[in-house]
């Protein structure tokens with residue numbers, strides 16, 4: 001690295017010598033833009049990475065509410081998908097840049113306001129994700145036994161706010177409302193053989209609870225049809241191949257689909273073909289014997305829109321769900337579900353609503369579209385707020401995989417670079433960056449966690465995991481994290 | 488330290504990702520880099536056997552086994568690099584420090600599609616058959632074409648010498664990319 005920096009500097013100097021506007025350039029070059037990013041998920045880190053790489057002087061500070069970094073890569077991505085978490089290596093390299101700093105344990109909007117950040121930085125990028133979830137808005141949603149998939153995911157992944165969820169897993173049948181990839185994650189974690197789970201970084205508390213789980217059957221319920229499922233093929237294939245389980249697919253749902261999908265784009269076509277094959281074709285010998293010996297099962301249910309969670313005799317516990325049978329109006333991705341008037345009931349003591357995450361406004365001074373649940377922006381520039389940018393789920397809404405988030409974060413970083421180049425972002429007024437934020441935090445008794453602090457927590461987690469044969473045992477209590485680093 | 492570029496980032500922790508190696512790996516060391524926040528050194532340790540294997544095998548290779556590949560980057564720039572027969576295209580990007588934004592995020596474990604590359608017809612036809620798993624991941628790639636493949640799954644062969652692969656356009660609009668790393 002040292003030598004490559006040397007080379008860059010030398011090239012830079014010789015370039016300067018060739019240029020006529022030498023002194024003017026030098027004076028602007030001497031001013032380092034101070035930029036901060038709010039949130040340390042993929043959006044925050046990819047925005048930072050792009051800025052650092054494409055601007056020689058920019059200083060980028062990343063603020064994070066939790067003591068620990070990486071957002072949904074740590075707290076969302078399923079424990080049995082460690083390869084997805086390899087992006088953490090890239091994020092770690094970004095954090096190690098000497099022009100990048102990480103400040104965890106700082107909640108923007110509470111510990112420091114966005115206005116204060118704007119006074120300290122030339123540009124502020126909001127990439128704080130989607131911390132809430134959509135709700136079904138039906139009677140009985142608050143009965144015990146009903147959870148949002150978001151809380152359930154947070155629980156098995158050690159998100160501090162969900163560590164005490166204690167979901168009731170005493171029912172044989174679980175219903176997951178929604179047919180996205182989060183719904184599949186949740187179903188897989190509920191049904192996976194313990195031998196697989198115990199080698200992952202799932203928290204010890206949730207592993208112990210799942211070990212006692214009575215859940216044998218998981219229904220994934222969609223309000224539309226098989227051509228509108230939101231999950232992707234890799235995740236479906238994984239479900240179909242999950243040891244110890246068999247799929248429950250009603251042939252009637254899939255008959256005749258082969259013709260309909262001839263002209264749809266390849267991803268949807270292949271996804272549908274896989275469902276059709278599993279539902280209609282005779283399984284191979286190995287698969288047939290696996291299905292025959294399976295003790296657990298999962299299935300897809302279509303054209304059912306939730307109406308009411310039904311209470312048990314005690315009036316507190318959920319005992320089932322009542323759903324409106326729907327038919328589709330229109331076709332393809334934009335088809336709409338319309339109730340037929342018919343009603344269907346499913347007995348189940350565990351209901352997980354997995355109908356999407358939702359972003360929240362940070363404070364009233366920042367534009368927010370409550371309907372779309374995003375910060376209104378053009379190419380990442382927050383509308384009507386010069387110097388303010390956004391990226392990731394809070395910019396686009398809570399859909400898209402890490403690569404989608406990466407691309408849109410690069411896009412936002414690009415907008416920042418354009419505005420620096422065009423002079424829209426003025427560097428002439430001096431901004432002190434973290435220096436001024438530090439004194440604000442100090443006066444409010446907030447102690448930020450640095451990246452090297454995180455690395456101590458990381459090492460402790462890995463060491464604890466080693467004892468149990470896991471890649472890590474996550475600390476789930478922020479107080480314990482802070483204690484560990486002597487805060 | 489220079490600002491991090493993805494290729495150089497990966498250098499520290501790259502997995503040799505040819506399919507046969509990957510398969511061997513899955514059995515031997517579980518899934519590489521596992522865990523919620525693998526420190527880089529940790530994941531390097533996991534992969535070391537594969538790396539050593541790759542290097543010692545390579546040491547025996549003569550210059551005849553070198554293959555030149557031209558990459559057309561997103562901004563239209565041409566990057567030319569040499570790799571050895573058996574290297575994956577991800578290995579080439581990582582080993583030669585090619586500056587392709589975001590390339591190889593999952594380090595060759597078929598979990599990201601950031602290594603998507605577009606091939607020339609005559610080369611594409613001769614590539615090894617695609618697995619369902621690669622196809623599944625490719626389906627999520629941006630700017631998918633008829634001759635798209637995932638670079639981490641394509642290993643260099645002699646016939647590929649001097650081939651040109653294109654990095655697909657990723658940004659939503661066709662703005663000129665700005666680089667102030669040299670002349671800010």
Ligand SMILES: Cc1cc2nc3c(=O)[nH]c(=O)nc-3n(C[C@H](O)[C@H](O)[C@H](O)COP(=O)(O)OP(=O)(O)OC[C@H]3O[C@@H](n4cnc5c(N)ncnc54)[C@H](O)[C@@H]3O)c2cc1C
Pocket residue numbers: 038039040041042043044063064065066069070071072073075076077078081084106107108109127128129130131153182185357362391392393394399400401402403405
């Ligand atoms: C359950 C689940 C599983 C997923 N699995 C995969 C997968 O396997 N593969 C894949 O490619 N994609 C997956 N995704 C999608 C992927 O996680 C998202 O695309 C990506 O995380 C979005 O990035 P983000 O940075 O916008 O949001 P986030 O990752 O949510 O990051 C936002 C960060 O901001 C912080 N923050 C919030 N409020 C504040 C505040 N006021 N001040 C400071 N910081 C704050 C949060 O704590 C968080 O760290 C999954 C998503 C979910 C929900």
Ligand SMILES: NC(=O)c1ccc[n+]([C@@H]2O[C@H](COP(=O)([O-])OP(=O)(O)OC[C@H]3O[C@@H](n4cnc5c(N)ncnc54)[C@H](OP(=O)(O)O)[C@@H]3O)[C@@H](O)[C@H]2O)c1
Pocket residue numbers: 134136177178179180181182183185222223224228229230231232235305306354355356357398399400401
């Ligand atoms: N392994 C992975 O790669 C992985 C894992 C997890 C998450 N992710 C990504 O993270 C993103 C978020 O995933 P997600 O599953 O939360 O969201 P999602 O993909 O948007 O799926 C939401 C599901 O909920 C349904 N739904 C929404 N509102 C509903 C309502 N009122 N009643 C009934 N059903 C309703 C949707 O059906 P309609 O279509 O009818 O609205 C859809 O089936 C996705 O882009 C996903 O791919 C990826």
Ligand code: FES
Pocket residue numbers: 577590591592593594595596597598599600601602624637638639640
């Ligand atoms: S590097 Fe992730 S799929 Fe190839």
